[in-house]
Amino acid sequence: MSQAETFKQLHAGPQILVLPNAWDAASAALMEDAGAKALATSSAAVAWAHGYADGDLLPVPTLIAAIGEIARVLKVPLTADIEGGYSDDLATVAETIKGVVGAGAVGINLEDGGRDPDLHARKIEAVRKAAGADLFVNARTDVYLRGLAEGEAALAETLRRAELYRAAGADGIFVPGPVDEALLGTLARDIVLPLNVMGRGGAPSAARLQALGVRRLSSATAPFRAAYAALGRAMSEFLASGDANALAQAGQGLPDLNKRFG
Secondary structure, three states: OOOHHHHHOOOOOOOOOEEEEEEOOHHHHHHHHHHOOOOOEEEHHHHHOOOOOOOOOOOOOHHHHHHHHHHHHHOOOOEEEOOOOOOOOOOHHHHHHHHHHOOOOEEEEEEEEOHHHHHHHHHHHHHHHHHHOEEEEEOOOOOOOOOOOHHHHHHHHHHHHHHHHHHHOEEEEOOOOOHHHHHHHHHHOOOOOOOEEEEOOOOOOOOHHHHHOOOOOEOOOOOHHHHHHHHHHHHHHHHHHHHOHHHHHHHOOOOOOOOOOO
16 A cells, blocks of 8 residues: 555544644654654744744745655655645646655645635645645645634534535645534534544543544644753753753653664
């Protein structure tokens, strides 16, 4: 079975796909070695790691190089978060997709953000035409995350977009934001495609999400924040005291990456 086929099967159950989000080869290797069945990139984390803000600002060549560096050290499938495609020009998005697939990704995450959902559907169609049937296209809708609607209107709009994106060729639907179990259960029931949600404070456990019908749980930027918050604390202590023990203690338990990559 190819990695693309494996990745699609991971969305079919019976277990929920717990998907950590990496930003470079080292973070990806640690996640794979910890037992991840597949990996994703985080668009924000990749952008931050390269000195850019999140929001379609990362240069596409940098994005593709990062995907290639991560894919090179993995044996499990990799899906790439490509924000909104880094362009609203369909031909440009199609060319970006060819580069992303060529770098080793077997899936993508494509978000609508604040854009017209009809434009997003056309992007999905362009992606499908450029990449063929093998690429897993996870269509993200930001109705809840951006507060584009409230209450029943938000649910209705999310379901409308999910169906629009399914008809355009999406394989999965990503609805970041909600943590309420009743709402998540409704989304999982009424969205035809596998539902992906974002892990965040207050969210149900993976086991509970699985029982609700959610098929994929993404870590988003949480691993990056955890790693760099720990680095920031250790560095502050080192600079304040000049005591190298703070850094030495913070680094205890790190696997031998030289051996891992050798």
